Amino acid sequence: MKAVVISEPGHADVLKSVDRPMPVADAEHSVLKIHAFGVHRYEVLTREGGSPSVKFPRVIGVEAVGEVAETKPGSGLTVGQKVITLNGGFGREFDGSEQEYALVPNKQLYTVDFDGSWVDLAQYPETFVTAFGSIKSLHLNAGDTMLVRGGTTAVGLAMIKLAEAMGLNVAATTRKPERLADVTASGADEAVLDKDGELQTDKQFDGIVDLVGTVTMRDSVKHVKSQGICCVIGLLAGEWEMKDFSPFEMIDKYLTAYDSNYFDQAMIDELFGLIRDHHISIPISKVFTLDDIAAAQDYVMANSKMGEVIVTTDELTK
Numbered sequence: 001m002k003a004v005v006i007s008e009p010g011h012a013d014v015l016k017s018v019d020r021p022m023p024v025a026d027a028e029h030s031v032l033k034i035h036a037f038g039v040h041r042y043e044v045l046t047r048e049g050g051s052p053s054v055k056f057p058r059v060i061g062v063e064a065v066g067e068v069a070e071t072k073p074g075s076g077l078t079v080g081q082k083v084i085t086l087n088g089g090f091g092r093e094f095d096g097s098e099q100e101y102a103l104v105p106n107k108q109l110y111t112v113d114f115d116g117s118w119v120d121l122a123q124y125p126e127t128f129v130t131a132f133g134s135i136k137s138l139h140l141n142a143g144d145t146m147l148v149r150g151g152t153t154a155v156g157l158a159m160i161k162l163a164e165a166m167g168l169n170v171a172a173t174t175r176k177p178e179r180l181a182d183v184t185a186s187g188a189d190e191a192v193l194d195k196d197g198e199l200q201t202d203k204q205f206d207g208i209v210d211l212v213g214t215v216t217m218r219d220s221v222k223h224v225k226s227q228g229i230c231c232v233i234g235l236l237a238g239e240w241e242m243k244d245f246s247p248f249e250m251i252d253k254y255l256t257a258y259d260s261n262y263f264d265q266a267m268i269d270e271l272f273g274l275i276r277d278h279h280i281s282i283p284i285s286k287v288f289t290l291d292d293i294a295a296a297q298d299y300v301m302a303n304s305k306m307g308e309v310i311v312t313t314d315e316l317t318k
Contacts, residue, residue, distance in 0.1 A: 002313075003099035004293050007057045009049025012294035015098075023103035030071035032085060032104045035118035036312045037064040037097035038126055038154075039288075039296045046092070047297065054092050061097030062087055063125040065118055068109065075106045083109045084268070086125040087261045098293055100313050110268045113276065119287055123154075123308040124275065127282070130233060130260040131158035132271045135166065137231045137258045138207030142167030145203075149173050149194065149220055150211030150234055151183050154308050157282040159209060160187045162271075165278040173199065182306065186282075199223055210234060218245070221253060229254040283307030289316060 003020045025031050043061060046054050054060070063086035071077045088108045090096045095103070114121050134155075140146060146163050150156045151172025163170040164187050171190035172183045183191035193200040197216050203223065210220045211234030224230050230253065274280060285307035288296035293311060300309050 001100040002290060003059050003095070004290065005057050005059055006047055009047065009056065011048070012298060014047065015294050015297075017291065020099070023101055025070040025072050025075075025103070027072055027074070028105060029103045030075055030077055030106055030109060031069040032064065032083065032102045032109065033066045033069040034064045034097055034100060034102055034313050035066045036122035036310055036314070037061055038122055039293075039300050039309045039311055040126065041300055043091070044297050044301055051092065058091075059095035059097075059099050059102075060091045062091040063122075064090075064097035064102065065112075065121045065125065069101060071106070077106060077109060077111075082112055082114065082121075084112055084121070084125045085109055086129060098290065098311075100290070110265055112268065112272050114272060118314065119284065119310050119312055120281065122310045122312075123282060123284060124272075126260055127154045127308060128158045128162070128271060128275070129263050129268070130155050130258070131162055132267070132274075133260060133263055134209045134231050134233050134258045135159060135163055135168075136267075137256050138209070138229045140166075140168055140207050143169065144206040145169045145171070147171045147173070147192065147199075147205040147208045147220075147223065148188070148211070149199075149208060149216060151186070151188060151191070152176075152179055152306050153211055153234075154282060154306075155233075156211055157186055157306060158280075161278075161280045161282065162274060165274050165280060171201075171203075171205065186306070204228070207231070217255075218249065221249060221255065224253050226252045227254075229256060231256050231258055233258045285309050287312060287316060289313075 065084045068077045068081045146168045148156050148159045152174050172188040173192045173194040175194045180191040204225045208220045208230045210232045213234045220230050285305045287310045290313045
């Protein structure tokens with residue numbers, strides 16, 4: 001089988017396509033036939049050596065969609081079953097999606113009810129789980145107001161669609177004035193300009209998800225209503241920690257964070273129920289083959305188009 005292996009961190013030329021033996025299922029692991037996966041900026045950071053916990057050689061890639069190719073009795077899975085996997089060490093602690101087959105812990109294979117193509121399915125795992133989990137962390141009710149800070153990212157676009165389906169009144173931001181119309185076209189009720197780290201509005205919201213990160217968190221909190229929640233999930237600004245932060249800034253408000261390692265099969269079922277019932281999708285910016293993984297990663301870093309970048313292990317259809 002084909003696998004893209006990184007033996008040492010570096011530029012795109014460290015991505016080497018090799019032929020490896022097929023993995024073999026055991027009592028705790030099943031073999032996943034990978035059909036497609038999304039590509040993310042932080043995977044390029046890992047490739048370049050920016051993830052100290054990742055040891056090389058490694059096949060990276062933190063999510064995949066496909067079918068069970070081999071499994072053992074008692075796994076709870078059946079051969080041919082449609083599944084997704086994401087995080088939990090996939091592509092970091094053990095080999096991930098940039099290969100044709102992967103050995104995955106049974107507990108990290110989640111069944112999905114979805115009738116579309118593999119490429120269409122690949123837009124959902126990491127992006128939509130992150131979006132859905134973040135919305136749920138705000139504990140909002142239908143009719144409440146929510147702001148997505150970072151509304152033109154793939155996660156932001158997914159969040160807008162899901163929030164709308166959940167009956168929320170959703171506003172979303174962009175740092176580019178020329179994209180304000182794109183934000184409302186994507187389904188947001190209101191577009192807000194984010195200029196120099198400050199929201200260009202006096203409004204307050206029942207909940208805010210901040211995808212930019214700690215550099216804008218203080219300003220986001222200002223725009224949360226009394227008893228409201230601000231959830232920080234992003235690292236778009238490249239900083240993990242907030243300097244000179246006082247907990248007294250949070251009086252009468254709440255601060256949380258969400259990471260897409262925190263989900264289960266019930267949450268996946270709930271998410272895909274919304275996706276099916278409301279026909280939710282986001283744009284797919286471009287599709288690459290596994291042979292073109294380096295080009296896919298370069299595209300993710302340079303691309304200004306909104307939407308998901310997908311790699312397929314199958315042949316591209318014209």
